[in-house]
Amino acid sequence: MPGQVQSIARAAAILRLLASSSGRLGIGEIARSLNLPKGTAHGIIRTLQDVGFVEQDKTSGKYQLGATLLHLGTSYLDVNELRSRSINWADPLAARSGEAVRIGTLLDGKVLVVHHVFRPDDILQTLDVGSLLPPHATALGKVLLAYDVGAANAVTQREPEPYTRRTLVKARALTRALSEIRDNGWGAEIGEMTPGEAGIAAPIRGYGGLVVGAIGLSGPVDRTCDGSGNPRPALVTYVRDAARAVSRDLGATRW
Amino acid sequence: MTERFVVAIDQGTTSTRCIVFDRRGNLVSVAQREHRQHFPRPGWVEHDAMEIWRNVGKVVPRALNQAGLSIDQIAAIGIANQRETTVVWDRRTGVPVAPALIWQDTRTDLVVEALSRASGAEHIQELCGLPLTTYFSGPKLRWLLDHIPGLAERAERGEVLFGTMDSWLIWNLTGGPDGGLHLTDVTNASRTMLMDLRTLDWHPRLLSFFGVPAAMLPQIRSSSEVYGTATAVLPGVRIAAALGDQQAALFGQTCFDPGDAKCTYGTGSFLLLNTGTEPVPSRHGLLTTVGYRIGDKPALYALEGSIAITGSLVQWFRDRLELISTAPEIETLARTVDDNGGCYIVPAFSGLFAPHWRSEARGTIVGLTSYITKGHLARAVLEATGWQTREVVDAMNADSGLELTALRVDGGMTANNLLMQFVADVLAVPVVRPMAAETVSLGAAYAAGLAVEYWPDLEGLRSNWHPAARWVPEMDAAVRTRERENWRRAVERTFDWIRPEEDPARR
Secondary structure, rough: OOOOOHHHHHHHHHHHHHHHHOOOOHHHHHHHHOOOOOOHHHHHHHHHHHOOOOOEOOOOOOEEEEHHHHHOOOOOOOOHHHHHHHHHHHHHHHHHHOOEEEEEEEOOOOOEEEEEOOOOOOOOOOOOOEEEEEEEHHHHHHHHHHHHEEEEHHHHHHOOOOOOOOOOOOHHHHHHHHHHHHHHHOOOEEEOOOEEEEEEEEEEEEEHHHHEEEEEEEEHHHEOOOOOOEEEEHHHHHHHHHHHHHHHHHHHHHO | OOOOOEEEEEEEOOOEEEEEEEOOEEEEEEEEEEOOOOOOOOOOOEEEEEHHHHHHHHHHHHHHHHOOOOHHEEEEEEEEOOOOOEEEEEOOOOOEOOOOOOOOOOOOHHHHHHHHOOOOOHHHHHHHHHOOOOOOHHHHHHHHHOOOHHHHHHHHHHEEEOOOOOHHHHHHHHHOOOOOEEEEEEEHHOOOOOOOOOOOOEEEHHHHHHHHOHHHHEEEEEOOOEEOOOOOOOOOOOOEHHHHHHHHHHHHEEEEEEOOOOEEEEEOEEEEEEEEEOOOOOOOEEEEEEEEEEEOOOOOEEEEEEOOOHHHHHHHHHOOOOOOOOOOOOOOHHHOOOOOOOEEOOOOOOOEEEOOOOOOOOOOOEEEOOOOHHHHHHHHHHHHEEEHHHHHHHHHHHHHHOOOOOEEEEOOOOOOHHHHHHHHHHHHOEEEOOOOOOHHHHHHHHHHHOOOOOOOOOHHHHHOEEEEEEOOOOOOOHHHHHHHHHHHHHHHHHOOOOOOOOOOOOO
16 A cells, blocks of 8 residues: 655645534744644645635634535536637637637536637538537547546446447447547547548646547548548647647646 | 738737737737826826826837737738827927827816807807717817926917827827828727818817917828838838727728628727718718728718727626626526516716717616516516617618618627527528627727729628628517617616716716
């Protein structure tokens, strides 16, 4: 068994202490109660504050449990917040790649389209924010499943619907594809939803590296893939750059 | 041949930004620096014009460095700026004689009151297109001339210069005390109350009404033409455009045809409609202003409707009512219900602006029943922005005789899908968000690039414009009519709330 991680144990102790105290606690009180140097206690408290588990009262400077702790079981990043934070990165991705861009999250085993940027070619397109996509047959969906074991199991256990001959429906094939996505840090779908269409997607990560969504582009195979039928490396780079930029934005500041 | 780029300097109310654009209108790099806001007394808002000029010297090199560009790769500089803000400086030393008076500053309320009783006041709007209010530069300049000892005499002798932010930056960029060019563009000049909208020149009657000596005024030039060559910050690069920020957004949205309109949704919102080559006087509480002028072509005019409270109503909902913790969450909360449940919020926080202009009105929430939840309130908050847009559009249609066929939108609130759908629903026209989010800077870059033939013509710019999203009306016409009537009745209930002797805001 690996050894205990000391700072996590101390963080847990601080949370217990705050939970059991009737009012807010100052940094000195916390350090004394747990017999920790003030600097150590302060470092842990600051990290807990960054992730929203602890809040500091503005006037007294004392600490209490954060509101985030109460919603731990539910989705922690609002989908409209996700759109608002990613809009400035999704636009350039569409402009650079020349393809339509979508951002998705998992909702009840489906991919919910949170944001959609039109392909920049002035051909009339319809906004499909709010629509649901199959997770096993889209690049967005496969990327989201790759980082969500529970959702992935649910999909593989009930033999998902085949859209084309290329749709991954067998549990082993899908599991292998998801493992590849985790290795590469991005995923693709080539003719698995609609013949002749392909998609490329990468994960959006929030604070602490948690995957909160996926961003990707989609378009005809002859534009998005090279001669040997693989996604064009330049497009993959654009998608991964955009995903990283959104992730940086989400992790660097409070949500 | 190495690739060339256009630099836009966006001198805004809270910060100064430099954005570099490429030939397709794509953003290449951005650098930004905030400046201090000074509030020396209630109602007073000032900037240090020197600090702003120093910030230009910082953000421009930083933006070039980020993209790895050298000065000889810059084809032109365009400037977009906060409008109406007033600077007066010494032409020999280049030092401002007073802090810059910001458009939000209301110290001129007594000046405005006195001027509105003066003879000739009734003809002012006819000449300059603007009503007498505290926002515009003319009253601010009058205040400075009245309150800085000796300034009026020095102005007569031509020792001090007046300008809006565009003038201040261009003068400094072209040498300052050493031969700096003292000029402004038609859009900025159209916000001073000193320019005749038809001749596009300073009007003697307006100058004498405000008591402003002609010797201190900049020369009025087109929005897009080569003014001169920079000697500072980007030495050797041509300065080729200046536009007020909202006009720059109109240009960046490529609203080049009469009937084209854009709305920028921020804390407040600004809707501008291109009305063509003739100024359209407003009988419905809108402003008549210059949209832009390219080279020696005729100027294009615009009607402008400003909505004071839009994004700031969401902020109020977040910070004062604390019903949400971030602004985007309002959409999540609003989607917990299907409609407003009969509830309406009219945010007349400091009276009603266009098209009502009722300063004694105050905000109200009507239609409250025990059925109403915070979800309904969230919906009413978003719908208030939609209906206020509709009121301005109705006034524009009535004034201009043009029927709006689509609305181009930009600004932070365009990330709110529910709101954009609602705007399309109540206007009964499609609402389109372009791929280029930075329309203000893009407009300045476009105007500059046109002047130096970096871009060939307006058609070339139009082909750079692509929709990123488009919302089409889905609301049933009968529902729209009923809701419009409910909104009208809700607005009526805000009237006559503040009585003159009770107004706590009056000093």
